[in-house]
Amino acid sequence: MAQPAKSKTGRRDFLKLTAGAAGIAGAPWIARNVQAKPTTITFARESSYVKNFDEHFQKVLVPAYQKATGIKIEYQIQAAGGGAVPQLVSMVENKSGADLAWVQQEWLYRDALVDVSDIAEAVGKEQGGWYDEIKNLSVDNGKWKSVPQANIGQVMVYRKDWFDEAGIKHFPETWDEFLEAGIKLKAKGHPYGMSMGHGFADNYSWLYPLLWSYGVTVMDKAGKKVALDTSETAKAVDFVRKLYKEACIEDCVGWLDPHNNKAFLTSQISCTNNAYSIMVSAKRDLPEMGKVIDHALNPKGPNGQRYHSLVPVTHGVFAYGPDPQAAKDFLRWIMDPKQYRPWIASGDMYFAPYLHAFDKIPEWDIEPRVKPFQKVLETGKLTSWPAPANRAHGAVINRWVVIDMFSKACTGAPTKIVIAEAVAQLKQIYG
Amino acid sequence: MSPIVEASRASTLEARAYRRVGFGRLREFVERESVFSWLILTPPVLFLLAFLGYPFFYGVYLSFFRREVAGPATFVGLGNFVTLANDPIFWQSVGNTIKFTGAATLLKAFGGLGMALVMNQNFKFKAITRAMLLLPFIVPTVLSTVAWQWIFDPGLGLFNRLLVVSGLATTGPSWLGTPSMAMVSIIMVNTWRGLPFFGISILAGLQTIPVEQHESATIDGAGTWDRFRHVTLPSLLPVIFIVTTFSIILTFFDFQLVYVLTGGGPANSTHLMATYAYSLSMGAGQMGLGSAVALSMVPVLGLLLVLLTYYVRKD
Numbered sequence: 001m002a003q004p005a006k007s008k009t010g011r012r013d014f015l016k017l018t019a020g021a022a023g024i025a026g027a028p029w030i031a032r033n034v035q036a037k038p039t040t041i042t043f044a045r046e047s048s049y050v051k052n053f054d055e056h057f058q059k060v061l062v063p064a065y066q067k068a069t070g071i072k073i074e075y076q077i078q079a080a081g082g083g084a085v086p087q088l089v090s091m092v093e094n095k096s097g098a099d100l101a102w103v104q105q106e107w108l109y110r111d112a113l114v115d116v117s118d119i120a121e122a123v124g125k126e127q128g129g130w131y132d133e134i135k136n137l138s139v140d141n142g143k144w145k146s147v148p149q150a151n152i153g154q155v156m157v158y159r160k161d162w163f164d165e166a167g168i169k170h171f172p173e174t175w176d177e178f179l180e181a182g183i184k185l186k187a188k189g190h191p192y193g194m195s196m197g198h199g200f201a202d203n204y205s206w207l208y209p210l211l212w213s214y215g216v217t218v219m220d221k222a223g224k225k226v227a228l229d230t231s232e233t234a235k236a237v238d239f240v241r242k243l244y245k246e247a248c249i250e251d252c253v254g255w256l257d258p259h260n261n262k263a264f265l266t267s268q269i270s271c272t273n274n275a276y277s278i279m280v281s282a283k284r285d286l287p288e289m290g291k292v293i294d295h296a297l298n299p300k301g302p303n304g305q306r307y308h309s310l311v312p313v314t315h316g317v318f319a320y321g322p323d324p325q326a327a328k329d330f331l332r333w334i335m336d337p338k339q340y341r342p343w344i345a346s347g348d349m350y351f352a353p354y355l356h357a358f359d360k361i362p363e364w365d366i367e368p369r370v371k372p373f374q375k376v377l378e379t380g381k382l383t384s385w386p387a388p389a390n391r392a393h394g395a396v397i398n399r400w401v402v403i404d405m406f407s408k409a410c411t412g413a414p415t416k417i418v419i420a421e422a423v424a425q426l427k428q429i430y431g
Numbered sequence: 432m433s434p435i436v437e438a439s440r441a442s443t444l445e446a447r448a449y450r451r452v453g454f455g456r457l458r459e460f461v462e463r464e465s466v467f468s469w470l471i472l473t474p475p476v477l478f479l480l481a482f483l484g485y486p487f488f489y490g491v492y493l494s495f496f497r498r499e500v501a502g503p504a505t506f507v508g509l510g511n512f513v514t515l516a517n518d519p520i521f522w523q524s525v526g527n528t529i530k531f532t533g534a535a536t537l538l539k540a541f542g543g544l545g546m547a548l549v550m551n552q553n554f555k556f557k558a559i560t561r562a563m564l565l566l567p568f569i570v571p572t573v574l575s576t577v578a579w580q581w582i583f584d585p586g587l588g589l590f591n592r593l594l595v596v597s598g599l600a601t602t603g604p605s606w607l608g609t610p611s612m613a614m615v616s617i618i619m620v621n622t623w624r625g626l627p628f629f630g631i632s633i634l635a636g637l638q639t640i641p642v643e644q645h646e647s648a649t650i651d652g653a654g655t656w657d658r659f660r661h662v663t664l665p666s667l668l669p670v671i672f673i674v675t676t677f678s679i680i681l682t683f684f685d686f687q688l689v690y691v692l693t694g695g696g697p698a699n700s701t702h703l704m705a706t707y708a709y710s711l712s713m714g715a716g717q718m719g720l721g722s723a724v725a726l727s728m729v730p731v732l733g734l735l736l737v738l739l740t741y742y743v744r745k746d
Contacts (some may be wrong), residue, residue, distance in 0.1 A: 052550040063619055064644075082694075085713070085714060086709075086714070089500050089713050090713070091718060092500055092501045093500060093501070093718075104714075107500070108501075109500045109501040110501075111501045111502060111715070112501040132616035196696075196697065197693065198693070198695050198696035198697075198710075206625055249585060249608075250533065250585065250609070251606075253608050253609070253696075253698070254607040254608045254697035255607075256693070256694050256696075262584070263584075263585075263586070266584075266587050266588070268585065297652075329439065357637065375564035391499055394715055394716060395715040395716075395717060396713075397715075398710055398714035398715035398716075400518070400696070400699075404696075404699060406697045406700040407697050408698040411609060411610050411697060411698055411700075421519060425520075426515070426518075430516065
């Protein structure tokens, strides 16, 4: 008797089938590893204040790269305002998210970044060489862990009309003159608004340069010994307290990064330390104010020097990604002058390259008031300066040790105590 | 009826009965209290284990290690807790958290009780007023906090404009600029947001009090205050207790509001344990130390849970 054909699938057949199905389902992943080229690369960056900059990337660079290589770039824009670092930390912790990124506070996760020395050295060679200071961030143990893209300059942003009215024809050259001018302006109802809260740029960008110009650094060069505990620090603290009481709006001691933009654009303050974003907003939304805003370099201190704090944009490639080499190829491509220069220009020079080839390009002359942002590079230091930009320095920044030393003094604590507290914290962190 | 039809009916009935017996057995099994309760409990338990249990135990594990982002973990025992014990900012954040939770909870409890008593009266537009009062609770915290940022603005904010326009002051206070005012401000926003939770819960409690109790108290000569003191309040106490406990837990762990409004500043005066834990682990990348701060909040939570369980059991 003929056996009827088996209608039911046996256990073994079922196992074979499911294994096959799993194989098919997993195929794209396998293909991604086996193929020479991935189909997409994800690039994470904080959104730019200059809309055109992001648009240029999406509308010009992304299609151009796809046309040239067949690889689609997923541009993952992160919200500005301090949220990007936690996102990056969580990406690194979960080994997922993006193939390459603007690696803010890269000292937190350098181990997760691949060596990009080949790209950085080639780019430096072809475009006039790198500014030295940025190497202290991007180079770790002799290897480039990120390729610097640009600096977001932070300078004094002020209302020229109000300064003129108060009889101040030139922006103050020294911090003492800055205080003097501030007293006059506050008397006329136009106080300064110098951020001192738990932000990540507008507080560091004037308090650190001020401290440095008093001849003080937070740590020594080796990053081993606390250097803050000096009589000059006490002078700097006393100066900031005086500046706050006599020339500033009371609120600024608690300001986060967006607050000074808001206060400036609503005509509540005559001067603050900020990036170029205030002028971008004013020109767009408040054209009258846009005409009377100007920028100036930070004043000089008792040591006769002026300093600026760098806010670096660096790009790094994550080692855990499916194809780090493909991400590196893309990074090399966008740093090629053919792509890089129009990209930088599209941002109206909001981003200043750390490459000397860009020092004198005509793009800087389109809006003369933007020029100080290029000059920042000459006197710009990392907040870790002169110590290494490492994790301990990251802890100092994220726990606002130096910022709070000043803000505590402004809200009533004695100079000696605020310095002692900051020094104790530094010792604990650098332990 | 034809015998064929009868036979077929009989067989159908038999099949149904057989199926019913099979189904009945399964049902009997499922309906057993021990089985049924586990069946109902399993999905939420699995959910809690995955989304709360795992992060919690991972946090406990991390708090005993010196572990930085993307770095290896080194066992340090109680080292992180010792570091915290010597960290003035940690103690400041503990103090701030207690102040913040205590003040906000008291304000919410009294305010909520008042709100519920008013909402329990009959007046025009009662329904719409009740709905409006729920708004602070419904609007996402981040969104409402951004609105509060504007309200607290030193020059253009609602409060300071009102003070200036009404002639009460030439310039308003700096709501977020001085340590004490910043604390007052965050307590105010938390109270604003949490008030409806108290109000609506207590209102629900109020509506369960039988009218007869009030009537007999009135007959016995009790005035409005006496009726509130001896009839309304005792009946509401269980609701107030449970709502307050929940609120303490939620307020104790509040994060978004402070993060958006002050970032813990000025000079750490509004740093709560939650914001400090976040800035240590996600900002400074010190996962171990951050976890230790977060874990330090657990004993308070544990104590509250014990109290709550005890109270519910007693009831």
